[in-house]
Amino acid sequence: MDDVILRPCGPPDIPAVQAIYARAVREGTASFELDPPDVPEMLRRHAGLIGAGHPYLVAEIGGRIAGYAYAGPYRARPAYRASVENSVYVDPAMQGRGVGRRLLAALIDEAERRGFRQMIAVIGDSDNAASIGLHAALGFGHAGVLRAVGWKHGRWLDTVLMQRALGPGDTIPPGSP
Template structure:
């Protein structure tokens, strides 16, 4: 797969909405039950971009194969250097490297923006592909929260994975080291 990874644009929303709709209705990556419409997807995207978070797409020959974004891990100010990743890939292209390309680019962009930790919250402990993808890109298992979601007639776990970004917990975020302290 030779998809181009680029920032999302408003023109991508119909395909983003369709990819997410399939994930909501058929999968466990999202604990959402009813898929949002295009207007709601636009609102969510705009809110993330407006808050300074990256929102990327994988495109080839005009087709969007998947998308990934980072958002706040939690709303309290102390979490401001920690992001949560989300990745969705078109169902016919899962397992072909699109997710890896998206997550790699997302990690890079979050490091460039100065974030220090990335959390992967994987819906369902049987999502071995997503768990393996995160592990292959340096995420460590931070724990499993058992039976916290009920979807598709069964209880679902959440697997929490964590990856250091940039200098991680070295130094004070947002403060450049001076020559005197280096």
């Protein structure tokens, strides 16, 4: 897929990002949100992540946003500061073309460059074989399953946890060269 351009996500990209996410919220199980956030809310979230030094990327094909990925705080408490949770969403019309793989690989590289040490995937729905397979292919290991923790689309959903070390991982303290 040489026609894919990966680049930082900027505010002008957010309406396209919001459209991709809104469909995922309405139709899918990857996100446990029930109502899609609007563009102003997505702009607020984007600004918060960028302002905190987290990477946020888009994939563009032919001038159209094909998908996006970002890494945000895994948990809010300071001891988690070197760990991030990733999110990857691809426009359904662009799925199966390697967009998600390219986004996640670039996100891993960028998170490592910024000094993060662990990346956590919190995958909605244990039946989400595509996301589980994508993460496994890029070095994430299975860390656990939280059974029936979400109720969406009239059924209970699991959360699959996967984890990948970034850079030196846990071999040295955070902030060490």
